Amino acid sequence: MSSFVVALDVGGTSMKGGLVTRSGEIVLTGRRGTPREQGPAAVIEAIRSFVENLAAAGGDAPAGVGLAVPGLVTADTALYSANIGWHDVPAGDLVPLNVPVMLGHDVRAGGLAESVLGAGREISDFLFLSIGTGIAGAVILRGEPYGGSAGWGGEIGHIPVFPDGEPCACGQIGCLETYASASAVARRYSARAGSPTTAERVAALTTSGDPVAAAVWHDATEALSLALATYTLLLDPSAIVLGGGLAEAGRLLSDPLADRLQRRLTFRKAPPLHPAALGVNASMLGAALLGWHAAGSPEVGATWSLDVLKSPRVA
The missing domain is CATH 3.30.420.40 (ATPase, nucleotide binding domain)
Known part of the structure; x- marks a missing residue:
């Protein structure tokens, strides 16, 4: 072989x-x-x-x-x-x-790779959240990815987080992906600032105190906290593993997200957020x-x- x-x-x-x-x-x-x-x-x-x-x-x-x-x-x-x-x-x-x-x-x-090889190696039940051009999740149960009855399990990017919000390409209104994906962060900043940019640049501008970038970043973490609170209350994961291009922002994303997630889960402790290994x-x-x-x-x-x-x- x-x-x-x-x-x-x-x-x-x-x-x-x-x-x-x-x-x-x-x-x-x-x-x-x-x-x-x-x-x-x-x-x-x-x-x-x-x-x-x-x-x-x-x-x-x-x-x-x-x-x-x-x-x-x-x-x-x-x-x-x-x-x-x-x-x-x-x-x-x-x-x-x-x-x-x-x-x-x-x-x-x-999610399988993170379960077998990476951040979920010692965790049997977790959510692998990939935040890139779009947003999707891999539900890991007892060490194995769970796809649902027809393979659509994990489409967390299309949870409506702002029901009166912006239209999503999927046909719904206010989906998580419309606010918190890397492409959405870049698009929403560019629309307000009047010039095209990237999500990586928006992250840098947020760090330097740009108010438009900070507002877009706030919306993204707020949307993520809403979706992850719903996920946590339904499935009670041991942890949430953050991957994808936007997660490369590190603590600029994970710190405010962890804080907002805990504030939404008023009667229980939020699962820890781990960077994808x-x-x-x-x-x-x-x-x-x-x-x-x-x-x-x-x-x-x-x-x-x-x-x-x-x-x-x-x-």
Whole structure:
């Protein structure tokens, strides 16, 4: 059997991929844009090309391929994704190689990686909250991601937090994602300031005392506290693990969020907030675990070193 798998995390903006060995060494990483504006067929072809190029760089056929993709997904079919626009795409159509393949939901793959390898390694029940271009959660119960009856479990980004608020792309009003995702933070600041910017820049401006940035950041943490209070009261998690690009802001996000969450949970203690240990590599490493599952080696990953997994980082 080959010594590596191809792991690919397909996001709405970019794809992060790598070759991951049995010992957890990430021997190669790369990033490419996701050409979703060109339609689902172009995205499928881009995935096929990326997988083929990664495998070729390894010098041998991989033991398996793991793909973390958005939307409704089973182990062998990408059923639906609003962001990409595809319907009922078999796993085999995404991989131009005659090797075992396993698909998984992108955020649940990140939650799986954090559960097996990262911040949730010693926690059996937690929420992995990915705050990136959008917002989604992975519900981890007894160490395993829970997708719900039809695979839609964890869509916390579409909890309406401000019922009289701004419209969301999903068709609802006032969704969490409309206020607290990285794209929303950038959009809402840009609309008020009159110039385009990024969520990272808004975070920096918040630190320096910019009042517009501070107001946008306040709305984001307020929205998050509302959604997480609801989640906590329903499922009583041991912890909440914060991942995704916006979580890279660290204590600028987690400190006010922890304070507001506790103030909403008036009669009980709020669950602790932990930073994701695997950073933006989480879903890609979850895809690697899926790849080793596909290859018939589900035990791979149990002894992987966190220090090894965090380097190299997919830029």
